[in-house]
Amino acid sequence: MTPIIEVKNIKKRFKKQLVLDSVSIEVQPGSIYALLGANGAGKSTLLKIITGLLDSDQGNVLVNNLTVTKDLRQVQQLFSFSAQTSSVDDILTGYENLVLIAKLRHVAHPKQLALDLLVQFKLTDAAKKRVADYSGGMRRRLDLAMSLVGNPEILFLDEPTTGLDPSSRNDLWQTIRELKSQGKTIFLTTQYLEEADQLADKIGFLGEGKIIATGTPSEMKHLAGSEKLQLIFLTSEQLAQAQTLLTDFKVQLIDEVSINVELPDSMQSVLKILHLLSTNEIEPNTFQVTSPTLDDVFLKLTKGASL
Incomplete structure (x- = not known):
């Protein structure tokens, strides 16, 4: 399958600082790609280059086989970009925000579209309320609803759940999943390991200006090692x-009464270990199988650097 987004050998400097160093990424149509990295890793810079808001020093970006630098107007018709800072107007109501953006994008029947999006994003009860009175989660849902005006094929979301409480974050995650189920391609940046694990079909770890690892969440977890049996x-x-x-x-010794045993063959190894202990009348008090997490991967790749 031909990627809908191809980032090829992107380099970017700000004065003497090399922010992006030969970054290459491929995103398949109808998938969710999560670019994961610490604050200052260059995630937002890369997103601005992909969307044509910033020029790179080297490399190029293709969106649906169109070169961003040469065919920017055509490319911009394919996507919507939701930045970290909400683009909603606090003075207007949620309904008025949606009607305004629909008119600016010359969408047919803007009022009906606004009503439909309010229903889709569960904002009908707040339709006539000024956005200044919205909660953080409601503002992000409205911002995402505005991103869908014009029915773009691709959504770029820059740290969409930053600052949200756990409940609002889960609600927005579900909304993103529903958008994927409708065939949307979603490229998001995040510093939340759980967010990438919950949403992404593919993850790229950005560190020191480079993609230091990439793969599905499952593939990424294997980088941290195999499953373990804790006894x-x-x-x-x-x-x-x-x-x-x-x-x-x-x-691996954990403490004076606990050990971890690596499981090269998971269930077969567990059965073999427990049978061996039982045969020799050594019964563990408790045991559990643990799997690597993205936290383990991040710690391994960054040698303990903090998100």
Whole structure:
């Protein structure tokens, strides 16, 4: 399948600082791509280059086989860009904001479209309320609704849930999932590991101006290692006996009564380990299988750098 977005060897400097260093990305139609990185990693800069708001020093971007720098007007008709700072007008109501943007984009039947979007984004009860009185979550939903005016194929969302409470964040995640189910291609930047894990079909880790790893959430988690079996014993003597028996496995000591055992074959390894312990009358007090998380991946890739 031909990518709908192709970022090829993008470089960008601000004075002497190299912000983006040969960044390349491919995004498939109808998917969600999450660009993950710490504050200052260059996520917003890259998004501005992709959308034609900023020129790169090197490389090029194709959107639906159109070159952004050469065919910007045609490219802009394909997408909508929702920046970190909401573009809604506080003085107007939610309904008035939507009608205004629909008229500016020369959409047919702007009033009906505004009403339809208010329903879709669960804002009908606040339709006549000034946006200045909206909560953070309501403002972001309205901003996203405004992004859909004109029915763009691609949505660019720059840290869409920053500053939202957990409930509002979950609501917006569900809205983004619904947009994907309608066939929209969504490119979002985020500093939230959970957000990338929840939403993305593919993730790119941006660090020090480079894509340092890319893949599906599952593929990314494998970078942090295999699943582990955590065994907790009642005594340190039991733990020592277990370590003696488990020489065929990679064992990591957690504390005086707990160990992690790497599972190269997951369920088969779990059964083998538990059978081996039971045969030798060493019963763990508790055990659980744990999987790597994106937090583990991030820590491994950045050597502990903070988001």
